[in-house]
Amino acid sequence: MALLDIESLEIHYERAGRRVETVRGVSLAVEKGECVGLVGESGSGKTQLFLASLGLLPRDARMQGSVRFEGHELMGADARALNRIRGSKLTMIFQDPLSALTPHLRIGAQLGEVLTTHRGCSRSEARAAALAALARVQISEPERRLRQYPHELSGGQRQRVLIAMALLGDPCMLIADEPTSALDVTVQAQILAFFETLRAAQPLAIVLISHDLAVVARLAERIVVMYAGRIVESAPAARLLARPRHPYSELLVQCAPKIGGPRLERLPFVPGRAPRGEDSFVGCAFAPRCPRAAPRCREERPLLETGRAGAVACHFPIDS
């Protein structure tokens, strides 16, 4: 049994009488201890997928399908049931570490809150555990940080605090939504390195949501590429980066700048614009931008077909 099992999840909204689809039928399983990278453009539904898993979608979101965590159905579960899982076994860290910390609470109080909620710790126990958690994420001067407010910390320190907070409940799965996008490159490298050591120390499943293939490539064992609310390719990271099969994945890989590669006059990019939630498609959603598109692509939607090394949703996958 997979740790997290998302099955044919669909999410849509009714906005001003129009149907806006953000996730159009996604099945995804994350195994214990696995690190999955989820890549896609803005609006591809990658964040929605996991917000839905945690019960964080806006009230007017309409959902179908199922999300099971350790066999427990999360879809439609009440807040009480979700709160037993959220913050302890399944947790999430956000893109912007400043806005994800409550501005008027000291770091120590915010960390302590998780413990008093889930463990019923006393204040002094919570303080000691918060201190240990800060030390664990290799923050400088952890003692002092406990007494500080979020705005007094640097971006990297805040992200470390968020990670420390996420790890307090001793989770078996961590969803990281663009965890390094708001940070500069050196801090980004430190955080990624920390994730690596973390995974080496304990079996923690990580879902790394990012638009940055370089970030995902460093950590993920498997990469899932989403486009217009659907998975277009899912494959072991090394294989996908070396030999992408979906034309969209190929373009993404080509777009990632390579150090030591030939010097380019212009950076490559994927032409056209990403489809929006209001758009509906008969055929393949990527067909309008696809260099390999054939008439069939516009008429018939390719299904995600699982092969020996991963799955791809394309009528004419590369290398076939």
Added chain:
Amino acid sequence: MKEGAWSEAWTRLAAGRVARIAFLIMLALILLALLGPAFSPHASATLDWQSVATAPGGSSRHWLGTDRLGRDLFVRTLEGARVSLAVAAVASVVSISIGLGYGAVAGYVGGHTDRLMMRFIEILSGLPLIFFVIFVTVLFGRNEVLLFLSIGAVGWLTLARIVRGQTLSVRRREFIEAAIVSGASGARIIVRHVLPNVASPAIVYATLAIPQIILLESFLSFLGLGIQEPQASLGTLIAEGAGELQSAPWMLLVPGTFLTLLLLSLNLVGDGLRDAFDVGERG
């Protein structure tokens, strides 16, 4: 509220000269109301038949004159102010508690609950609330505590709306999502993460509401529905004085001036506070 925000707000409040002077006047008036009567040789209920309705002046034993029954107007005004301030304190505590709780819950829970709660407020604000207070007074007799509570119970509507609006914007912020993800319950999120963020508008509203409450109490007392003899509030004193306007104008002027000064200083302090807090998010 971040560390330093309170002290910063205080600094800004003190920096505004008008607000600073108003704050000092307000403090002086409150202290005078609390301590003043103790320094006067007269008691508020003592009738001085030798000097009935004497005008204020150096020759009189009564600094600010006496009323028709020879009661010392200085002492009576200050004791009346005490009552008015007590009404304001109790009523604003009541209305702030209800307003904060109601607004935060409506804003945080949202959806149908929010719609229902807000419709309820709209219905209440559609009713002439002064009649509610009068109705309660008539029904349960003239009871001071009841008067305090009923004024407070009608004063929370605006604050609940303000707090709801603030909550709506706070609840969309990411730290609320982060708190949900960390498994905190709704009640905990409201108390720990939402309310402190809506505290400053609530404080400002309270300082601006206190003068309104004092005015409302004075109005009710003026109508004869508030405080009962021999007790006085600023409102009853003004009502009494208004009847003697031609023969003894000081009976209106003394409590009237006190009330005007009190309201003016409270309003200016409220304005100053609003400016002091109205700085958005810094840092």
